[in-house]
Amino acid sequence: MASSTTWRDRRRVTPARPKPLRSLAAGLMQAARAAFAEPYMLAVxxxxxxxxxxxxxxxxxxxxxxxxxxxxxxxxxxxxxxAVEMANSLQPDIIALTGDYVSHEREYAAPCAEMMGRLRARCGVYAVLGNHDHWTDAALVTDLFRAEGIRVLVNEGMRFEHNGASFWLAGVDDTMVGLEDLPLALAGSRPDEMKLLLAHNPVVLRRAARAGVDFVLSGHTHGGQVAWRSERSASGRVRRRLLRGLGRQGETQIYVSRGLGTVVLPVRYGCPPEVSLLQLRCSE
Incomplete structure (x- = not known):
């Protein structure tokens, strides 16, 4: 009788799944999410x-x-x-495009420009170029965007006017290809006026801070594309290289968007694509 009970108890025990198999299953699920789900989970x-x-x-x-x-x-x-429909639905005053519209193929430049031409903002659409635009054909991308009514800022600035007030809106060419000229982009601005800078590569932040820029909009990093770590260290401090989100250098603030597309591998993990809405507020 005792031996029969022992046999039944043993029969009820479910063998534990070997840890290597559990790890493999979890890894496959993460890989599937990174390849087939998260690249399309567009968020505002x-x-x-x-x-x-x-x-x-x-x-x-x-x-x-x-x-x-x-x-x-x-x-x-x-x-x-x-992404274009989502951007328009947010009823923007300004739309800022911060580079890398194509990856390498010239044939994608025209359809991308046509879709960007559907963007609608009360006070206009402004753009700068990224490294991939240069590696593809910067002149072609620039001409196509300008034909769609998009103001492409190439190391230049302008006095943006709205509601009877103004600030300096500038854009720099790409840093990675060696064409950034921040002093030229800020030439003509007044020392005391607010300055908003569009720059594909966030590495410009320190130079922008020294130049008195108030706010920088950047991309380039894709937020890391595969984000295994937090943007903050264990101490709570922001890590040295900002990959995504809001950051600052002194009085200069920056926003680094995770962007829409991917490069190298068409995957994202912990880092979904985004459309960014930045509402500017007066502060003391």
Whole structure:
């Protein structure tokens, strides 16, 4: 009788799944999410940004940022069109495009420009180029965007006017290809006015801070694309190299968008694509 009970008890025990198999299953699930789900989980990131020198007449100004489109076989028309529709639905005052519209293939430049031409903002659409645009054909991308009515800023700036007030809106060419000229982009600005800078590569931040720029919009990093770590260290401090989100250097703030597309491998993990809405607010 005792031996029969022991046999039944043993029969009820479910053998533990070997740890290597559990690890393999978890890894396959993560890989599937990274390849087939997360690259298409487009999200709107909303942030309020307090700026000391923002004219009070512009309090609440809405900027929508799109970056790193990388229109290609991996970031197709449907995904780009969805991002355009999402951007327009946010009713922006300004749309800022911060580079890398294509990856390497020239044939994707024209359809990407056409889709960017559907963007609508009360006060215009402004763009800078990224390293992949240069590696593909910078002149072609620039001409196509300008034909769609998009203001492409190549180491230049302008006085942006709205509601009877103004600030300096500037854009620099890409740092990685050695064409960034921040002093030229800020030439003509006044020392006391707010300065907003579009720059594909966030490495410009320190130079922008020294030049008195108030706010920088950047991309380039894709947020890391595969994000295994937090942007903050165990001590709570922001890590030295900002890959995504809001950061600052002294009085200069920066927003680094995760962007839309991918490069190297068409995967994202812990780092979904985004359309960014930055609402500027007056602060003391």
């Amino acid at each position: 990131e909303r942030h309020a940004v307090g700026l000391r020198r923002l004219p009070k007449e512009m309090d609440g100004l809405r900027i929508v940022q799109l970056t790193d489109i990388h229109h290609s076989p991996f970031t197709g028309r449907e995904q780009v069109e969805r």
